[in-house]
Amino acid sequence: MSNVQIKPFKVDIPEVEVDRLKRKLQDTRLPGREIVPDAGTRYGPEYSWAASLYDAWTNHYDWREVQGEINAFPHFIAEIENLRIHFLHARAVRDDAIPLLLVHGWPGSFWEFSQVWGPLSHPADPSQLAFHCVVPSLPGFCWSSWPPRAGWTLQDTARVFDILMKSLGYSRYMIQCGDWGHFVGRELGARYTDSCRLMHCNFAPSPLPEGVEYTEREKTVAARVEDWVENHIGYAVCMRTRPHTIGIALNDNPMGILMWIGEKYNEAADPNKQKKPFWTKAILTTASLYYFTDCVMPSMLCYYENVRHHNFAEFAIQPENRIKIPFGYTSCFWDTEPSSKRAVERTGNLVFYKERNDGGHFAALEIPEGITEDVRALAAQEWKWD
Known part of the structure; x- marks a missing residue:
């Protein structure tokens, strides 16, 4: 394997890009209300959850601190x-x-x-x-x-x-x-x-x-799978059929990326783990990585090119x-x-x-x-x- 070239790499997002993300977040206008009264989670994640994440990313999240943690190992x-x-x-x-x-x-x-x-x-x-x-x-x-x-x-x-x-x-x-x-x-x-x-x-x-x-566990799982396919699989259908469309739409859209990927951390994780502050950090770090590296569109190819969920x-x-x-x-x-x-x-x-x-x-x-x-x-x- 001598023909494989390996070079050291350091994660270092330019300050101008970090500042640009902050500006784009500050310029973002949320809808200001849920889609219908008492929407709950029937139409997607609760509006209050989205607004809370937006506030955390805009006003509290520290990318430089996380970047330092990422670079702790080579x-x-x-x-x-x-x-x-x-x-x-x-x-x-x-x-x-x-x-x-x-x-x-x-x-x-x-x-x-x-x-x-x-x-x-x-x-x-x-x-x-x-x-x-x-x-x-x-x-x-x-x-x-x-x-x-x-x-x-x-x-x-x-x-x-x-x-x-x-x-x-x-x-x-x-x-x-x-x-x-x-x-x-x-x-x-x-x-x-x-x-x-x-x-x-x-x-x-x-x-x-x-x-x-x-x-009993298998019955619970079967019911969850049925609910997932019936009510939560829309993201996969989009990405396995029209990744260019949704990918271009989200590429330079921080809040769009946050909702598109953050929804899964809301729906597919242990609800007790989501109550901890670390979970907000996990979602915002993932969204930041996708935004800074322009990878939201090419990441969708996993769905387009591989076996379907069903x-x-x-x-x-x-x-x-x-x-x-x-x-x-x-x-x-x-x-x-x-x-x-x-x-x-x-x-x-x-x-x-x-x-x-x-x-x-x-x-x-x-x-x-x-x-x-x-x-x-x-x-x-x-x-x-x-």
């Missing part, structure tokens, strides 16, 4: 297949550390793992397993290149990320992933088994066996897509589609399963202690160097 740009791939590299100090690839989805970013890359690479307890954390931005996100052609899929991204890990000297590695990142992990676990040896995910759409009687489960049980390596799954109760053990084990070599009653779709941000615990437990159980 960043790099790798040139692979004429693509610039941005990644954070949190190396452990221990020789026995396990290489770990962490892959986000939409509307996430590399920052989605900001609460776990430190504890995983530098555990407070020296007896715990440590990991060399490699956290890339998917093509089309943040400082990674946009996908170079029509038809670029997450299978292509998996190939590039496998090259990235090998170029860093990690001929064997583990992956943790959720959302669209799960499909990168599934590809690696199905077709790159010489290098990707172990997988943990917190999103794994899977069909239950036909004719089985549902458990085919997720069927895709996972196809023989060519089954995960051949050992893998683990953490089922978070507040996720959009938390799967059960007997469903997920139909999609591959499931060796670790954990149900958690807290956490949702953004598990690494919502329950970082739980995710680090489960990653370590799976690695302790299954990781082999040979």
